[in-house]
Amino acid sequence: MNRITQKVINSNLRLLHIITNLPVCTSCGSQKHHRYFHSMNVKSGTKGNFRIHDTLLHLTTPKRGILGGSLSSSNVGCLVDRWTNVFKNRKISEPKESAEYIIAHVQGSKMFHEIDKSSFLTAAQHKKMEELCLRRLDKEPIQYLLGEWDFCDMTLDVRQPVFIPRPETEELVELIQQYLKTRGLENSALTILEVGCGSGAIAIALLKRFQKATCTSIDRSIDACELTTHNAVKQKVKDRLNVVHLELNKDTVEVHPEFTCTERYQLLVSNPPYIPTKDMTKLQPEIDLFEDPCALHGGLDGLDTIIRTLHIASKVLQDKGFLWLEVDSTHPAKVQRLLQDNKELNLHYVQTYQDFNKLERFCQIQKHLPV
């Protein structure tokens, strides 16, 4: 049997198992369908394949099916209920939302409330939905399944293994915008540097808000750089965004032409990896299995990249330029102490902002050159 048919059979087997909730194959308790289950083990690929399809149809026909009603003839509302139950049984987090998002996506909408619950899926849509739901059972994040997610007022593409932008980051963008607005810097030619761009969310959101700003984004992952470029082109801000593939080290930074001339940026934004090592073991499986650990793990106390960013900031920021950081809720105090101890950085801690969960999440730091 070739590999593809094996894959198809496997996925169908799993689907069958999920729908019926019966043990698969030899260990199955159902005498009725034992014959069919055995036929799957037959080495002739195509035959086995057909049989499986037959079994599927059998099980899901109104008379014999456990769920009642064949899969393809039930409307969207029923499908969501069905898959919600499946996800619940498999202890997938957010079962209902997962089913809703997947089905809305298959129908070409963003939200479930936008589509008609009594509508039906076409054969192609149905196939796609099943594929996505199966991937969801592997605990793949919904954002990767859909391939896109909303960030502020735009829709960004997300791809594995690039870090998925979180709502806290939206708040960071909002904070920066408000701050610059009150200072009347909206229409000035801002120069922004973003460290660790991931999907490019922060940079693109800021560029969209400040029409005259220009931005440089650096990331150590080539996937992230490609995705940022892709998103920037999609959001039509590529002409003002410069993406650099660069690992943040003292050596690389000093050599790179982007940083050889110092004090050129007015604003440095970063959402660095900040999860401490001890918390890395407690991550959700969605994050642990699928997202790039490099974009999450910030060393023993989570401060590794933050410290590096501070060094960069003291070098490339203009006088009175700002550094905005998203950090773990334990970090603001540490960062503050760090800056007090290292006066030679010329960085002054301005303020800590809370996120929507009332956790201390955002640091605002300003550079003051000694007079």
Added chain:
Amino acid sequence: MVLMQTIRLFPRHSALKVPKQYFLDTFTYRYPHQTMNCLNNKTLKHSSYNSSHCCHSNQFYKTICNYKNNMYGLNNIQSNWIHTMTKSEELRILSKNAYILENPSHNLNLAMVIVSRKKHTHLYPPLIESDLEEQFTRGSGPGGQSVNRTMNKVVLKHLPTGIVVMNHETRSLETNRKRARQNLQQRLDFHYNGENAYIERQKRIEKLKYKTKKQKVKSKLEKLKEFKEREGLE
């Protein structure tokens, strides 16, 4: 909620008569803390806002706008007439929508601005952040990078009135929060202003439009019928 404003500019000439209807146009908005009447017949004198450096009328215009903004939350009104204002002139605010520029020493009305009453900026009750209680169905926890949730529903409660608004329109939490606030503002508007709420006004205007349209069609048909009868057709 910025709406287009239309401004009718009366020509700048002597002894201008102000149409009577605009004098009657007063608005009262009831707020939890204060009752606001419009500044009827209150005069803003040029000199009272005149500091040493801002004698240019443009500056004065700005101070007026700021003043009004403070009082009403109005947006700046684009008008050129006030730029030409001289020192002895006064601006009399008849109502929220009508202003008269006059020269008291010569007893003259110089110009009058009427912001169209239909499309005036609506004044929403203020949303005070400390009055709001926000809840997220994302659940609490460490948050940040170590959590990946897709549920971005926002539940917003206005504590003084107990109005609760929910929003899960988009996949972005920040957008949902903004929309929830907008929805809450409209609900509060209805709560405090009742019939004067923006939505209610809009509904009435729509109704009126529909009515007049219907009447037009009716009269047209009647005329046609009359014409046919008169000419002896059919």
